[in-house]
Amino acid sequence: MFELSTDEKETLKIIADMGNKNISRRAMIILMTEADQKPENIAAEVDLTVKVVKRWQREFLKKRLGIFPDQTIAESSANVSVETLDVAQVPEHVEQATVVAESKSTTKPKPVKSKQKSRNSAQALLKTDDKATNVEHDQKTKEDKKEKAVKLSSSKDKPSKPATDEKKIGLEPTDTMAEAGRKVLAFYFESMVEHEPGTRLGEDIEALHDMRVATRRMRATFNVFGDAYKPKVIKPLLEGLKQTGRALGPVRDLDVFLEKLQHYHEALSEEGKQNLQPLIDILQTRRNKARRKMMKHLDSSAYRKFKKAVRKFVKSEGFGAKPVILGDNPEPNQLRHVAPTLIYGTYAKVRAYETVLDGAPINTLHQLRIASKRLRYTVEYLEEILGAEAKQIIEDVKTIQDHLGDLNDAAIASSIVQEIINKLEKKQPKTKQDLEQIKVYLQAKHDEQHELLISFPAAWERFNRPKFRTMLAKSIAVL
Known part of the structure; x- marks a missing residue:
């Protein structure tokens, strides 16, 4: 899928041996991909879903080592010394479960592989490559190693494309709220339109995922910048985004459900597969129906008018903006003046949940997920105008968001499977269908919820630490 340079490989193996399991597994994904392992095999080894594996593969193609926080790259560079420049060993601490952002979101049928087996398998995978690289390093002089360490530290393994080639929103600290919001909306509107053809084609479920993400970011743009516009101007845009989200959402949700279910299905015996197939068939039928509704919306005149309205809005500077009070008593309107309030306001809403987390029901945790998503967005x-700490802040918030997202997915899946079981049981006297395997899957979803609930306090503790608040303050201090 891609080739790694020697420097990239060394850095990835050092990162894979670090203590942050979230970051470590990300490095393992790239190393195993370079070793020509299939996404399904990688997912099983690092205990993540195939979807997560493929996402990081795509991100690495775009950003190379930019998928890791600057702090992680700096720490890996510091570890490249005369003694440690030999290729780092595959980490001994890769585990099957974790409390971080990419925590387990697919429950696998038992028996589950032991931790030691997973470690040994991962080490065996890269054993040959490690030996070859170690021979190469043995031939280098200490001066060569020192020179490489300095070079690696300074370059941070720059991606194949210059950073300037990456798409950016283009915000400036002196932008007004209205024009900043317009830039953000334009950025994600472009992404939405870019992924529409792939969504229509339907061959790659990630195209729909990316299009849906873009529409969500567009809606969230108005949560952040909406007060800068006249309500009557943005109302039709919000309505169009709402309708489009409703069209895309059910298809995407069923795509995710089916992907996880297929992953579970593949590990069953032939009899188990046969008994679980009715559940897959029902969900596939629902997905096909939802896709027809989605296509009807995308082909509608309402959707075409919506896109036309957004294009006009993002290309017309000043259009729909509320008048700004200036003069001797001006109101804050530039990003550099308003951003601290925006960020701390959303952060306060997230942190407020610490008073109710003890024994909190899933509905409360779902609301926390929404609040954390708004903070992340x-x-x-605003990342372009914030300090370098912003990247790590986003990673930490994503930890909470993803953990709670997996919990929400498991809860919804349980509800849907229970509803299907109830319907099938009514027909059972006539069909004599064996529902035991479907019920086992339902129990697996309940078990997944339980695991995510009991591991959440540790994930929250990492987020709600003084270091995070320090990073938040430093990122804003540059304004």
């Missing part, structure tokens, strides 16, 4: 929108 706000920081992401």
Whole structure:
């Protein structure tokens, strides 16, 4: 899928041996991909879903080592010394479960592989490559190693494309709220349109995922910048985004459900597969129906008018903006003046949940997920004008968001499977269908919820630490 340079490979193996399991597994994905392992095999080894594996593969193609926080790259560079420049060993600490952002979101049928087996398998995978690289390093002089360490530290393994080639929103600290929001909306509107052809084609489920993400970011743009516009101007845009989200959402949700279910299905015996197939068939039928509705919306005149309205809005500077009070008593309107309030306001809403987390029901945790998503989006929108700490802040917030997202997915899946079981049981006297395997899958979803619930306090503790608040303050201090 891609080739790694020697420097990239060394850095990845050092990162894979670091203590942050979230970051470590990300490095393992890239190393195993370079070793020509299939996404399904990688997912099983690092205990993540195939979807997560493929996402990081795509991100690495775009950003190379830019998928890791600057702090992680700096730490890996510091570890490249005369003694440690030999290729780092595959980490001994890769585990099957974790409390970080990419925590387990697919429950696998038992028996589950032991931790030691997973470690040994991962080490065996890269054993040959490690030996070859170690021979190469043995031939280098200490001076060569020192020179490489300095070079690696300074370059941070730059991606194949210059950073300037990466798409950026283009925000400036002196932008007004209205024009900043317009830039953000334009950025994600372009992404939405870019992924529409792939969504229509339907061959790659990630195209729909990316299009849906873009529409969500567009809606969230108005949560952050909406007060800068006249309500009557943005109302039709919000309505169009709402309708489009409703069209895309059910298809995407069923795509995710089916992908996880297929992953579970593949590990069953032939009899188990046969008994679980009715559940897959029902969900596939629902997905096909939802896709027809989605296509009807994308082909509608309402959707075409919506896109036309957005294009006009993002290309017309000043259009729909509320008048700004200037003069001797001006109101804050530039990003550099308003951003601290925006960020700390959303952060306060997230942190407020610490008073109710003890024994909190899933509905409360779902609301926390929404609040954390708004914090992440706000920081992401403003990242270009914030300090370097913003990247790590986004990673930490994503930890909470993804953990709670997996919990929400498991809860919804349980509800849907239970509803299907109830319907099938009514027909059972006539069909004599064996529902035991479907019920086992339902129990697996309940078990997944339980695991995510009991591991959440540790994930929250990492997020709600003084270091995070320090990073937040430093990122804003540059304004």
